[in-house]
Amino acid sequence: MKKKLKSVRTRAFTAAGLLASAFLLFSGPASASGGEAGTISLRDQGFFWVGVRTKQVEVPGRAGQPPTTGHAIEGQMYVGFQLPARKRHPYPLVLVHGGGGQATDWMGTPDGRDGWLDYFLAAGFDVYFVDRPAHGRSPNSRAYGEQLGAPPTTEFIANTFTKQSKQYPGGGAADSREVAQHTASSEPGPTVSNAILKENLAELLDRIGPAIMVTHSAGGAAGWLAMEARPQLVKGVLAIEPVMGITNTLAPLITFEPALAPGEQIETESLPPEGEGLAPCRLQPKGKVHTVPAYAGKPVLFVVSPLSFPMFTPTVHCSVHTLNQLGAKATLARLKEDYGIDGNGHFMNEELNNGEIARKVFIPWLSSIK
Numbered sequence: 001m002k003k004k005l006k007s008v009r010t011r012a013f014t015a016a017g018l019l020a021s022a023f024l025l026f027s028g029p030a031s032a033s034g035g036e037a038g039t040i041s042l043r044d045q046g047f048f049w050v051g052v053r054t055k056q057v058e059v060p061g062r063a064g065q066p067p068t069t070g071h072a073i074e075g076q077m078y079v080g081f082q083l084p085a086r087k088r089h090p091y092p093l094v095l096v097h098g099g100g101g102q103a104t105d106w107m108g109t110p111d112g113r114d115g116w117l118d119y120f121l122a123a124g125f126d127v128y129f130v131d132r133p134a135h136g137r138s139p140n141s142r143a144y145g146e147q148l149g150a151p152p153t154t155e156f157i158a159n160t161f162t163k164q165s166k167q168y169p170g171g172g173a174a175d176s177r178e179v180a181q182h183t184a185s186s187e188p189g190p191t192v193s194n195a196i197l198k199e200n201l202a203e204l205l206d207r208i209g210p211a212i213m214v215t216h217s218a219g220g221a222a223g224w225l226a227m228e229a230r231p232q233l234v235k236g237v238l239a240i241e242p243v244m245g246i247t248n249t250l251a252p253l254i255t256f257e258p259a260l261a262p263g264e265q266i267e268t269e270s271l272p273p274e275g276e277g278l279a280p281c282r283l284q285p286k287g288k289v290h291t292v293p294a295y296a297g298k299p300v301l302f303v304v305s306p307l308s309f310p311m312f313t314p315t316v317h318c319s320v321h322t323l324n325q326l327g328a329k330a331t332l333a334r335l336k337e338d339y340g341i342d343g344n345g346h347f348m349n350e351e352l353n354n355g356e357i358a359r360k361v362f363i364p365w366l367s368s369i370k
Contacts, residue, residue: 034108036355037118041085049076050207051133051200055143074144075192077200078103078137081128082117088124089367091212091235094204094226095120095129098217099243100152100186102136103129105216109350110178111169116349119358125366128208132219133192133200136185145190152186154179164307165345167352172345182350194221198253202229209233212369214362216240216349221250223300227328228254231294236369238362240303241312241346244319246292246326247284256290266290274317281318284325291327298328301365303357305344306336312346333361 054071061067080103081092095117097105106117106129120127134140140148154174162172162179170178201222205211210233215223220242227234246254247266260266268282284290300323304316316332323330335341335348339360344351 034112034114034118037114037122037358040118040121042121043083043085043087045080045082047078047080047137049078049138050203051196052076072141072143074141075133075196075200076138077133077197077204078131079128079204080130081126082121083126084121084124086124087126089126091210091369092126092128092208093120093214093366094208094211095127096213096215096219096222097130097132097135098219100135100189100218101216102131102185102187104136104185105349109169109354110181113169114355116354116358116362119355119363120366123363123367128204128211130204130222132222133196134190135187140187140190144192149189151188152183154183157183157186161346164309165347165351166307166343168345168347169350169352178350182347194225194250194253197222198225198229201226205230205233210235212236212238212366214238214240214366215242217346218243221245224250225253227298228292228294231298234298236299236301236366238301238303238366239319240348241305241308241316242302242319244322246322247290254292255294257293258290260290277314278317279314281315281321283318283321289325291325293327295323295326295328299369300328300330302330302332303361304332304334305346305348306334306342307344308346333365335361 052073053075055074056069057072059068059070095103095106097103106115108115117127117129131138134144158172158174158179162168165172168178170176172179205226212235213223213226215237220239223237223239223242224246227237247268251260251266267285267288269285271281271283273280302316302320304312306313320330320332333339335344335357341353341356341360344353348354348357
Protein backbone atom coordinates (compact mmCIF):
# COMPACT_ATOMS: atom_id res chain seq x y z
CA MET A 1 0.00 0.00 0.00
CA LYS A 2 1.30 3.44 -0.79
CA LYS A 3 0.19 7.00 -1.01
CA LYS A 4 1.27 9.01 -4.04
CA LEU A 5 2.51 12.51 -3.43
CA LYS A 6 0.95 14.82 -6.02
CA SER A 7 3.49 17.54 -5.36
CA VAL A 8 6.90 17.87 -3.78
CA ARG A 9 6.64 18.54 -0.06
CA THR A 10 9.05 19.75 2.57
CA ARG A 11 9.99 17.79 5.66
CA ALA A 12 7.06 19.16 7.63
CA PHE A 13 4.73 17.05 5.50
CA THR A 14 6.67 13.79 5.38
CA ALA A 15 5.47 10.85 7.45
CA ALA A 16 8.39 11.38 9.81
CA GLY A 17 7.51 15.05 10.11
CA LEU A 18 3.86 14.31 10.84
CA LEU A 19 4.90 11.81 13.48
CA ALA A 20 7.22 14.35 15.07
CA SER A 21 4.47 16.99 15.02
CA ALA A 22 2.04 14.67 16.79
CA PHE A 23 4.76 13.69 19.24
CA LEU A 24 5.34 17.33 20.15
CA LEU A 25 1.65 18.13 20.38
CA PHE A 26 0.96 15.46 22.96
CA SER A 27 4.19 15.50 24.91
CA GLY A 28 4.66 19.15 25.76
CA PRO A 29 7.37 21.63 24.84
CA ALA A 30 10.59 20.32 23.35
CA SER A 31 14.03 21.83 23.13
CA ALA A 32 13.99 21.68 19.33
CA SER A 33 11.32 21.43 16.66
CA GLY A 34 13.10 19.49 13.95
CA GLY A 35 14.48 20.47 10.57
CA GLU A 36 18.14 19.99 11.47
CA ALA A 37 18.69 17.58 8.56
CA GLY A 38 17.48 20.17 6.06
CA THR A 39 14.53 20.37 3.74
CA ILE A 40 13.25 17.01 2.53
CA SER A 41 11.11 16.54 -0.56
CA LEU A 42 9.58 13.17 -1.42
CA ARG A 43 8.50 11.59 -4.67
CA ASP A 44 6.62 8.81 -2.88
CA GLN A 45 5.93 7.21 0.50
CA GLY A 46 3.87 4.33 1.81
CA PHE A 47 3.93 0.97 3.56
CA PHE A 48 3.28 -2.74 3.21
CA TRP A 49 3.77 -5.97 5.14
CA VAL A 50 5.96 -8.94 4.26
CA GLY A 51 5.79 -12.44 5.72
CA VAL A 52 1.99 -12.47 5.93
CA ARG A 53 1.21 -16.04 6.98
CA THR A 54 -2.29 -17.35 7.56
CA LYS A 55 -3.15 -19.88 10.25
CA GLN A 56 -6.52 -21.55 10.71
CA VAL A 57 -7.95 -20.82 14.14
CA GLU A 58 -11.13 -21.51 16.03
CA VAL A 59 -13.27 -18.42 16.62
CA PRO A 60 -15.64 -18.53 19.65
CA GLY A 61 -19.28 -18.22 18.73
CA ARG A 62 -21.36 -15.24 19.82
CA ALA A 63 -24.63 -15.23 21.69
CA GLY A 64 -24.76 -19.00 22.09
CA GLN A 65 -23.68 -19.77 18.55
CA PRO A 66 -21.18 -22.60 17.95
CA PRO A 67 -17.56 -21.74 17.25
CA THR A 68 -16.42 -21.24 13.70
CA THR A 69 -13.06 -21.33 11.96
CA GLY A 70 -11.17 -18.42 10.48
CA HIS A 71 -7.69 -17.48 9.39
CA ALA A 72 -5.43 -15.36 11.59
CA ILE A 73 -2.23 -13.64 10.49
CA GLU A 74 1.09 -14.15 12.22
CA GLY A 75 4.80 -13.62 11.55
CA GLN A 76 4.23 -10.45 9.51
CA MET A 77 6.71 -7.56 9.33
CA TYR A 78 5.69 -3.96 8.66
CA VAL A 79 7.72 -2.06 6.07
CA GLY A 80 7.41 1.70 5.60
CA PHE A 81 9.21 3.61 2.90
CA GLN A 82 10.06 7.16 1.92
CA LEU A 83 11.68 8.02 -1.38
CA PRO A 84 13.28 11.45 -1.87
CA ALA A 85 12.39 13.55 -4.89
CA ARG A 86 16.06 13.62 -5.86
CA LYS A 87 17.53 10.15 -5.51
CA ARG A 88 21.32 10.42 -5.43
CA HIS A 89 22.45 6.89 -4.60
CA PRO A 90 21.95 3.56 -6.41
CA TYR A 91 20.92 1.44 -3.44
CA PRO A 92 18.14 2.04 -0.90
CA LEU A 93 18.72 1.63 2.82
CA VAL A 94 16.80 -0.88 4.96
CA LEU A 95 16.69 0.34 8.57
CA VAL A 96 16.26 -2.33 11.26
CA HIS A 97 15.67 -1.14 14.83
CA GLY A 98 17.01 -2.65 18.02
CA GLY A 99 15.51 -4.76 20.79
CA GLY A 100 12.16 -3.67 22.13
CA GLY A 101 12.03 -0.73 19.73
CA GLN A 102 10.31 0.00 16.45
CA ALA A 103 10.87 2.01 13.28
CA THR A 104 10.18 5.25 15.17
CA ASP A 105 13.70 4.83 16.61
CA TRP A 106 14.96 6.23 13.29
CA MET A 107 12.37 8.98 12.88
CA GLY A 108 13.15 11.44 15.64
CA THR A 109 14.49 11.98 19.13
CA PRO A 110 12.80 12.23 22.54
CA ASP A 111 13.34 16.01 22.50
CA GLY A 112 11.88 16.55 19.04
CA ARG A 113 14.93 16.77 16.77
CA ASP A 114 15.38 15.05 13.43
CA GLY A 115 16.18 11.35 13.44
CA TRP A 116 18.63 9.45 11.28
CA LEU A 117 15.85 8.74 8.79
CA ASP A 118 15.71 12.48 8.02
CA TYR A 119 19.47 12.67 7.47
CA PHE A 120 19.42 9.69 5.10
CA LEU A 121 16.54 11.19 3.10
CA ALA A 122 18.21 14.60 2.97
CA ALA A 123 21.33 12.88 1.61
CA GLY A 124 19.29 11.41 -1.25
CA PHE A 125 18.84 7.78 -0.16
CA ASP A 126 15.65 5.84 -0.76
CA VAL A 127 14.80 4.44 2.67
CA TYR A 128 12.77 1.46 3.87
CA PHE A 129 12.20 1.00 7.60
CA VAL A 130 10.76 -2.02 9.36
CA ASP A 131 9.01 -2.91 12.57
CA ARG A 132 10.44 -6.34 13.29
CA PRO A 133 7.80 -9.04 13.91
CA ALA A 134 6.06 -8.57 17.29
CA HIS A 135 7.20 -4.93 17.48
CA GLY A 136 5.39 -1.69 16.68
CA ARG A 137 3.02 -2.08 13.71
CA SER A 138 3.89 -5.79 13.41
CA PRO A 139 1.42 -6.92 16.07
CA ASN A 140 2.45 -9.32 18.78
CA SER A 141 0.67 -12.63 19.08
CA ARG A 142 0.21 -15.35 21.65
CA ALA A 143 1.47 -17.68 18.92
CA TYR A 144 4.97 -16.35 19.63
CA GLY A 145 4.80 -17.29 23.32
CA GLU A 146 2.17 -18.02 25.93
CA GLN A 147 2.55 -14.75 27.79
CA LEU A 148 3.94 -11.31 27.13
CA GLY A 149 7.09 -10.48 29.02
CA ALA A 150 7.25 -7.79 31.66
CA PRO A 151 7.30 -4.31 30.14
CA PRO A 152 10.65 -2.53 30.33
CA THR A 153 10.88 0.15 33.01
CA THR A 154 12.35 3.60 32.76
CA GLU A 155 14.83 2.50 35.43
CA PHE A 156 16.03 -0.38 33.25
CA ILE A 157 16.45 1.89 30.22
CA ALA A 158 18.29 4.52 32.24
CA ASN A 159 20.54 2.20 34.22
CA THR A 160 21.45 0.07 31.21
CA PHE A 161 21.75 2.64 28.44
CA THR A 162 21.18 6.34 29.05
CA LYS A 163 22.64 7.41 32.44
CA GLN A 164 26.19 6.70 31.33
CA SER A 165 25.83 8.85 28.21
CA LYS A 166 26.96 12.47 28.21
CA GLN A 167 24.93 13.18 25.08
CA TYR A 168 21.48 11.85 25.99
CA PRO A 169 18.85 14.62 25.94
CA GLY A 170 17.58 15.54 29.40
CA GLY A 171 20.52 13.81 31.09
CA GLY A 172 19.27 10.23 30.79
CA ALA A 173 17.82 9.84 34.30
CA ALA A 174 14.96 7.38 34.84
CA ASP A 175 12.54 10.13 35.89
CA SER A 176 13.28 12.36 32.88
CA ARG A 177 10.70 13.14 30.24
CA GLU A 178 13.07 11.98 27.51
CA VAL A 179 13.61 8.50 28.98
CA ALA A 180 9.85 8.16 29.47
CA GLN A 181 9.38 9.02 25.79
CA HIS A 182 11.89 6.37 24.78
CA THR A 183 10.36 3.72 27.04
CA ALA A 184 6.89 4.43 25.63
CA SER A 185 7.85 2.75 22.35
CA SER A 186 9.35 -0.36 23.95
CA GLU A 187 7.82 -3.75 23.25
CA PRO A 188 7.96 -6.33 26.05
CA GLY A 189 8.10 -9.39 23.78
CA PRO A 190 8.11 -12.29 23.05
CA THR A 191 9.17 -12.11 19.42
CA VAL A 192 9.22 -14.52 16.50
CA SER A 193 12.01 -16.90 15.59
CA ASN A 194 15.07 -15.88 13.62
CA ALA A 195 13.95 -18.30 10.92
CA ILE A 196 10.82 -16.24 10.31
CA LEU A 197 12.83 -13.01 10.37
CA LYS A 198 15.17 -14.46 7.72
CA GLU A 199 12.22 -15.38 5.49
CA ASN A 200 10.72 -11.92 5.91
CA LEU A 201 13.97 -10.20 4.98
CA ALA A 202 14.34 -12.38 1.89
CA GLU A 203 10.82 -11.44 0.77
CA LEU A 204 11.53 -7.75 1.36
CA LEU A 205 14.77 -7.82 -0.65
CA ASP A 206 13.10 -9.76 -3.46
CA ARG A 207 10.53 -6.97 -3.63
CA ILE A 208 12.81 -3.91 -3.49
CA GLY A 209 15.99 -5.26 -5.08
CA PRO A 210 19.62 -4.60 -4.09
CA ALA A 211 19.93 -2.64 -0.83
CA ILE A 212 22.20 -1.74 2.07
CA MET A 213 21.19 -3.00 5.51
CA VAL A 214 21.46 -0.54 8.41
CA THR A 215 21.03 -2.26 11.77
CA HIS A 216 21.18 -1.26 15.42
CA SER A 217 21.68 -3.36 18.54
CA ALA A 218 19.38 -6.42 18.62
CA GLY A 219 18.48 -5.65 15.01
CA GLY A 220 22.01 -6.74 14.14
CA ALA A 221 20.85 -10.29 13.45
CA ALA A 222 18.84 -8.94 10.50
CA GLY A 223 22.04 -7.90 8.73
CA TRP A 224 23.68 -11.31 9.09
CA LEU A 225 20.50 -13.17 8.11
CA ALA A 226 19.80 -10.91 5.13
CA MET A 227 23.32 -11.46 3.73
CA GLU A 228 22.82 -15.21 4.08
CA ALA A 229 19.32 -15.20 2.60
CA ARG A 230 20.03 -12.95 -0.40
CA PRO A 231 23.79 -12.41 -0.80
CA GLN A 232 23.37 -11.03 -4.32
CA LEU A 233 20.95 -8.35 -3.07
CA VAL A 234 22.75 -7.13 0.09
CA LYS A 235 25.42 -4.66 -1.01
CA GLY A 236 26.71 -3.89 2.46
CA VAL A 237 25.83 -3.66 6.15
CA LEU A 238 26.16 -0.63 8.44
CA ALA A 239 26.13 -2.34 11.84
CA ILE A 240 25.64 0.11 14.71
CA GLU A 241 26.64 -1.69 17.92
CA PRO A 242 24.99 -4.89 16.70
CA VAL A 243 24.38 -8.21 18.39
CA MET A 244 26.16 -11.11 16.73
CA GLY A 245 25.36 -14.79 17.26
CA ILE A 246 26.47 -15.93 13.80
CA THR A 247 28.65 -18.76 15.10
CA ASN A 248 26.23 -19.90 17.82
CA THR A 249 22.55 -18.90 18.05
CA LEU A 250 22.19 -18.09 14.33
CA ALA A 251 24.41 -20.95 13.15
CA PRO A 252 21.52 -23.32 12.20
CA LEU A 253 20.35 -20.67 9.69
CA ILE A 254 23.80 -20.03 8.18
CA THR A 255 25.60 -22.03 5.46
CA PHE A 256 29.23 -22.57 6.44
CA GLU A 257 32.20 -23.84 4.46
CA PRO A 258 33.25 -26.45 5.44
CA ALA A 259 29.70 -27.42 6.34
CA LEU A 260 28.90 -28.21 9.95
CA ALA A 261 28.07 -31.81 10.71
CA PRO A 262 24.78 -32.49 12.53
CA GLY A 263 25.19 -31.25 16.08
CA GLU A 264 28.61 -29.76 15.40
CA GLN A 265 29.42 -26.39 16.91
CA ILE A 266 31.99 -23.93 15.66
CA GLU A 267 35.12 -24.13 17.78
CA THR A 268 36.51 -20.91 19.25
CA GLU A 269 39.40 -20.03 21.50
CA SER A 270 40.03 -17.09 23.80
CA LEU A 271 42.77 -14.67 22.78
CA PRO A 272 44.56 -12.09 24.96
CA PRO A 273 43.09 -8.56 25.08
CA GLU A 274 44.42 -6.34 22.29
CA GLY A 275 44.72 -3.26 24.48
CA GLU A 276 43.78 -1.57 27.71
CA GLY A 277 40.03 -1.51 28.25
CA LEU A 278 39.36 -4.06 25.50
CA ALA A 279 37.80 -7.43 26.18
CA PRO A 280 39.51 -10.64 25.05
CA CYS A 281 38.03 -12.09 21.88
CA ARG A 282 36.88 -15.62 21.17
CA LEU A 283 37.76 -16.49 17.57
CA GLN A 284 38.09 -19.61 15.47
CA PRO A 285 41.49 -21.26 15.76
CA LYS A 286 43.81 -20.87 12.78
CA GLY A 287 43.58 -23.89 10.51
CA LYS A 288 40.05 -24.68 11.70
CA VAL A 289 38.19 -21.70 10.29
CA HIS A 290 34.69 -22.05 8.86
CA THR A 291 33.69 -19.31 6.43
CA VAL A 292 30.29 -18.18 5.15
CA PRO A 293 30.27 -18.06 1.32
CA ALA A 294 27.40 -15.55 1.36
CA TYR A 295 29.60 -13.09 3.29
CA ALA A 296 32.58 -13.24 0.93
CA GLY A 297 33.93 -9.73 0.37
CA LYS A 298 30.82 -7.99 1.73
CA PRO A 299 31.59 -4.51 3.09
CA VAL A 300 30.52 -4.17 6.73
CA LEU A 301 31.12 -1.11 8.90
CA PHE A 302 30.79 -1.54 12.65
CA VAL A 303 30.23 1.68 14.58
CA VAL A 304 30.76 1.93 18.34
CA SER A 305 30.38 4.79 20.79
CA PRO A 306 32.81 5.50 23.67
CA LEU A 307 30.35 4.93 26.55
CA SER A 308 28.40 1.76 25.67
CA PHE A 309 29.70 -0.18 28.63
CA PRO A 310 29.88 -3.05 29.23
CA MET A 311 28.12 -4.52 26.21
CA PHE A 312 29.68 -2.89 23.15
CA THR A 313 32.55 -0.41 23.62
CA PRO A 314 35.07 -3.04 24.87
CA THR A 315 33.87 -5.86 22.60
CA VAL A 316 32.89 -4.64 19.11
CA HIS A 317 36.41 -5.19 17.74
CA CYS A 318 35.81 -8.90 18.38
CA SER A 319 32.75 -8.76 16.12
CA VAL A 320 34.89 -7.23 13.38
CA HIS A 321 37.42 -10.06 13.67
CA THR A 322 34.61 -12.62 13.62
CA LEU A 323 33.11 -11.23 10.39
CA ASN A 324 36.50 -11.11 8.72
CA GLN A 325 37.21 -14.71 9.67
CA LEU A 326 33.89 -15.63 8.07
CA GLY A 327 34.92 -13.90 4.84
CA ALA A 328 33.43 -10.41 5.03
CA LYS A 329 35.36 -7.17 4.55
CA ALA A 330 34.61 -5.59 7.92
CA THR A 331 36.04 -2.42 9.43
CA LEU A 332 35.47 -0.60 12.71
CA ALA A 333 34.68 3.06 13.33
CA ARG A 334 35.13 4.24 16.92
CA LEU A 335 33.39 7.59 17.29
CA LYS A 336 35.85 9.12 19.73
CA GLU A 337 39.16 7.75 18.51
CA ASP A 338 38.45 7.95 14.77
CA TYR A 339 36.16 10.99 14.51
CA GLY A 340 36.62 13.00 17.70
CA ILE A 341 32.93 12.48 18.56
CA ASP A 342 32.74 11.99 22.32
CA GLY A 343 30.23 11.30 25.09
CA ASN A 344 27.85 8.95 23.31
CA GLY A 345 26.17 5.83 24.66
CA HIS A 346 24.21 3.05 23.01
CA PHE A 347 21.19 5.12 21.95
CA MET A 348 23.28 7.47 19.84
CA ASN A 349 20.36 7.69 17.39
CA GLU A 350 18.54 9.82 19.98
CA GLU A 351 21.46 11.76 21.38
CA LEU A 352 22.24 15.44 21.02
CA ASN A 353 24.88 14.94 18.33
CA ASN A 354 23.04 12.31 16.26
CA GLY A 355 23.24 14.56 13.19
CA GLU A 356 27.01 14.88 13.48
CA ILE A 357 27.32 11.09 13.58
CA ALA A 358 25.09 10.69 10.53
CA ARG A 359 26.94 13.30 8.48
CA LYS A 360 30.52 12.46 9.47
CA VAL A 361 30.37 8.67 9.79
CA PHE A 362 27.32 7.03 8.22
CA ILE A 363 26.62 8.98 5.06
CA PRO A 364 30.21 9.03 3.70
CA TRP A 365 30.51 5.25 4.15
CA LEU A 366 27.05 4.51 2.72
CA SER A 367 27.81 6.78 -0.24
CA SER A 368 30.98 4.82 -0.98
CA ILE A 369 29.03 1.66 -1.90
CA LYS A 370 28.45 1.81 -5.64
